[in-house]
Amino acid sequence: MKILHTADWHLGRIYHGVSLLEDQAHVLDELVALVRAERPDAVLISGDVYDRSVPPSDAVALLDDTLTRLVIGEGVPTLLIAGNHDSPERLGFGSRLLEQAGLTMRGSLDAALTPVVLRDAHGEVAFYPLPYAEPSVSRHCLADDSIADHHAALRVQLERVRSTHDESRRSVVLAHAFVTGGTASESERPLSVGGTGAVGAEVFDGIDFVALGHLHRPQAMRDGRINYSGSLLKYSFAEADHEKSVSLIEIGADGAARTRRIALRPRRDLRILTGTLAEIVSGAERDPGRDDYVLARITDTGAILDAMSKLRAAYPNALSIERPQLAGSGTGAASGADHRKISMEQLFSTFYQEMTGLELDASATELLHGEIAAQAGEEREAV
Ligand SMILES: [Mn+2]
Known part of the structure; x- marks a missing residue:
């Protein structure tokens, strides 16, 4: 049978x-x-x-x-x-x-x-x-x-x-x-x-x-x-x-x-592409599966304006973008700590690290301190 x-x-x-x-x-x-x-x-x-x-x-x-x-x-x-x-x-x-x-x-x-x-x-x-x-x-x-x-x-x-x-x-x-x-x-x-x-x-x-x-x-x-x-x-x-x-x-x-x-041979495959947005977009030219459903895992660390439109210009059926670099490792010093007990500086630098995977550099730390001090001054005046 x-x-x-x-x-x-x-x-x-x-x-x-x-x-x-x-x-x-x-x-x-x-x-x-x-x-x-x-x-x-x-x-x-x-x-x-x-x-x-x-x-x-x-x-x-x-x-x-x-x-x-x-x-x-x-x-x-x-x-x-x-x-x-x-x-x-x-x-x-x-x-x-x-x-x-x-x-x-x-x-x-x-x-x-x-x-x-x-x-x-x-x-x-x-x-x-x-x-x-x-x-x-x-x-x-x-x-x-x-x-x-x-x-x-x-x-x-x-x-x-x-x-x-x-x-x-x-x-x-x-x-x-x-x-x-x-x-x-x-x-x-x-x-x-x-x-x-x-x-x-x-x-x-x-x-x-x-x-x-x-x-x-x-x-x-x-x-x-x-x-x-x-x-x-x-x-x-x-x-x-x-x-x-x-x-x-x-x-x-x-x-x-x-x-x-x-x-079974689907009309469109469902694929994950990994690389910088520029690499993924330029790779589309030689890609016979440009109509596939695509998830782009973008490795860029900086800000990208309107990433989905840029991706869809190359892959018209792109469905989603992930940015694993920005997803946050959750291993920062203050992760899991009570946010009410940690300082503003520590909270911000942990957030920055989790989002970008990088430490705040000296000039950014200085800028942060300045902003926090200015904010505290404004609050005192308001009281
Ligand atoms: Mn089922």
Whole structure:
């Protein structure tokens, strides 16, 4: 059985004020073309299809169009679950009707845990789509008071899956979770406030292949039996070094899974450039990726007037500027000290040092002393 696994599309995402919808549409065209070329038996989408529980209408239209092309156009059965960014009820609308057309959408958790069964030359494969749910929702839906966290919620679901699973079939689970040992990025929203929200990999024991969403870096565990396809695009500058891909999995007659990652070519890359503003701007001439989304880490120490306009003249889609030199090391003498107990001179020189990384020189110190003395004189007169 050949499966295409993807997740974390985050349709409608806005990053630094810019809608990524055109970039998402571009890369989804590529995904549909890949399905046409590879002819998988199923497409799995493991949650966070939208970026928000109430997605913008053009994001809804893009999902509608993409799913229609996959299911009707290419005739490939497609399974989709809700992630923590999705609204279960909205995503689940019409799902019983759509299931008859070959599209399985599981928004809300259903205690029945009914599998979708597909067949290939080696026999049947049961797919269990387990949508993301808050632990309190799982506790209520599964009627099990022992469920206090995500680990217990999935442990109980997988116990029930194993107890009813027909052993003559191979098994695939779709879930949206943070499995212990996984590497997180910056753009995932934590699943639990206070706790880790993590799920032990052992809850999936006995399942032939687990298609996960949530972590945005492509990664696998347990010899590839547990797979994160990763997100559709780079959704934060912390992911600048990721290579985004979809996973193509072959499940053999014995249930063994072999995974290939197929890189996606975005319309615009998301990159970090480091150097002085002048270096970055002059480098743009020879840069084939001038339309990329850029974060410039500028190493200049002096003041720069209107740095963003200068940067955008070279990189029109530049999103942000960082000035690490000015960020402040926080190691100054008065750092963390009670600001009410330190002198004005000390406070100012520490601030200057934290902002620039340099000590106040003699002439600046003299100027500062003069200003402070003059200020004190004015205050005395005012009293
Ligand atoms: Mn996500």
